[in-house]
Amino acid sequence: MPSKSSTTRKSDEAPPGARRRATLAVGGMICAVCVNTITDELNKRDWVSKVVVSLVTNSATVEFSGEGKAGQVLEVIEDLGYEATVDTLVNLDEEEPPIQERTVEILLNGEGILPLRPRAIQITQVVITSAISDPIRPEAPTVIRALHSRGTAVWLLSGDNPTTAAAVALQVGINTDNVIAGLLPTQKAEKIT
Known part of the structure; x- marks a missing residue:
């Protein structure tokens, strides 16, 4: 893969x-x-x-x-x-700031969430990136599994941003390498033909 x-x-x-x-x-x-x-x-x-x-x-x-x-x-x-x-x-040659001044980034609905040890650091800024999408139809993961079992390559063509599209793909069982994000409706049609 x-x-x-x-x-x-x-x-x-x-x-x-x-x-x-x-x-x-x-x-x-x-x-x-x-x-x-x-x-x-x-x-x-x-x-x-x-x-x-x-x-x-x-x-x-x-x-x-x-x-x-x-x-x-x-x-x-x-x-x-x-x-x-x-x-x-x-x-990178400049001295790193003390740990209590570092920014902590948390990625929700994505691949990793940075584990925090609250007693070890004082968080001064939190940047949260969240993937927000329309609700996924309950039957979507089952249909995608069935297509995979038949040997059909499944792609997600989305107008959403890459983070949201990747999060949706993971939820329904589509490999994130098979995601093309940021497409307009006409661009989706071009990819299919």
Whole structure:
């Protein structure tokens, strides 16, 4: 089964220069092949030390060394035919804030919820991402299981955002690699024909 995200660490030792972590929004990915293509291409760069690409969240996190490399990360992804924008850029050489000042992110209806130890940290900010969708018809999981048992590939074409579409897919038994989100009705029709 193809992976919905890909993580690669080239080495534990970063190349010389300022170490950075860029978190990017990546548009246009539709399957695990897209994830692996981006991961493999970024790993060809000797200044890249770690790559994590996620189809479910349409994002990439890239750790690298050197000034001005965030722009090159964007170029690599865009040259492959995907859209990319830098959401955050962090200097990894700066001292990390004390744990009580960190932001805790919780993902509801998704793949992971960060376990919290309330006595160990003081939470100063909580960011909650929730997938909100229309109610799922009770017979949907049964129908999808029947289709799978017949060898039929089942896809979810959705106008919802990727997080919501992936959450719905998980609830009804569709592999998240078979989810295409953010489609207009006419785009759904084009995918079917």
